[in-house]
Amino acid sequence: MNNPLSFLDLIKLLREFFKGRISSYSVYSERQEIDCILYEAFVFKCGIEEPYNTFKAGIVLDSKYIIADYFGKEISLNNTREDIIKSFELVDKYCQLRLPDKYLEEFFKHKP
Numbered sequence: 142m143n144n145p146l147s148f149l150d151l152i153k154l155l156r157e158f159f160k161g162r163i164s165s166y167s168v169y170s171e172r173q174e175i176d177c178i179l180y181e182a183f184v185f186k187c188g189i190e191e192p193y194n195t196f197k198a199g200i201v202l203d204s205k206y207i208i209a210d211y212f213g214k215e216i217s218l219n220n221t222r223e224d225i226i227k228s229f230e231l232v233d234k235y236c237q238l239r240l241p242d243k244y245l246e247e248f249f250k251h252k253p
Contacts, residue, residue: 145220161252196220211235
């Protein structure tokens with residue numbers, strides 16, 4: 142089904158999808174945002190934007206800039222499980238391609 146995810150469902154999906162690749166995360170319920178660190182190298186932010194209940198996400202560069210375009214594809218605004226998973230896959234691919242193979246090899250040696 143293409144039902145919109147609740148904020149709690151988004152948190153569960155993020156943890157499930159990026160299991161072992163998140164070193165920490167913070168939840169901001171009042172803003173419906175989650176900040177986390179992927180691969181111990183990238184700050185990733187996602188959430189649900191009101192009033193339209195759309196999905197938002199990106200890798201944070203600094204306080205003013207967030208990467209939202211990955212290899213010519215943008216993060217989907219659709220707040221459905223399927224579309225969010227596709228967006229997470231884009232972000233994951235981007236992170237893995239930006240990190241050296243030796244780093245990823247060592248990273249995955251120490252993760253469950």
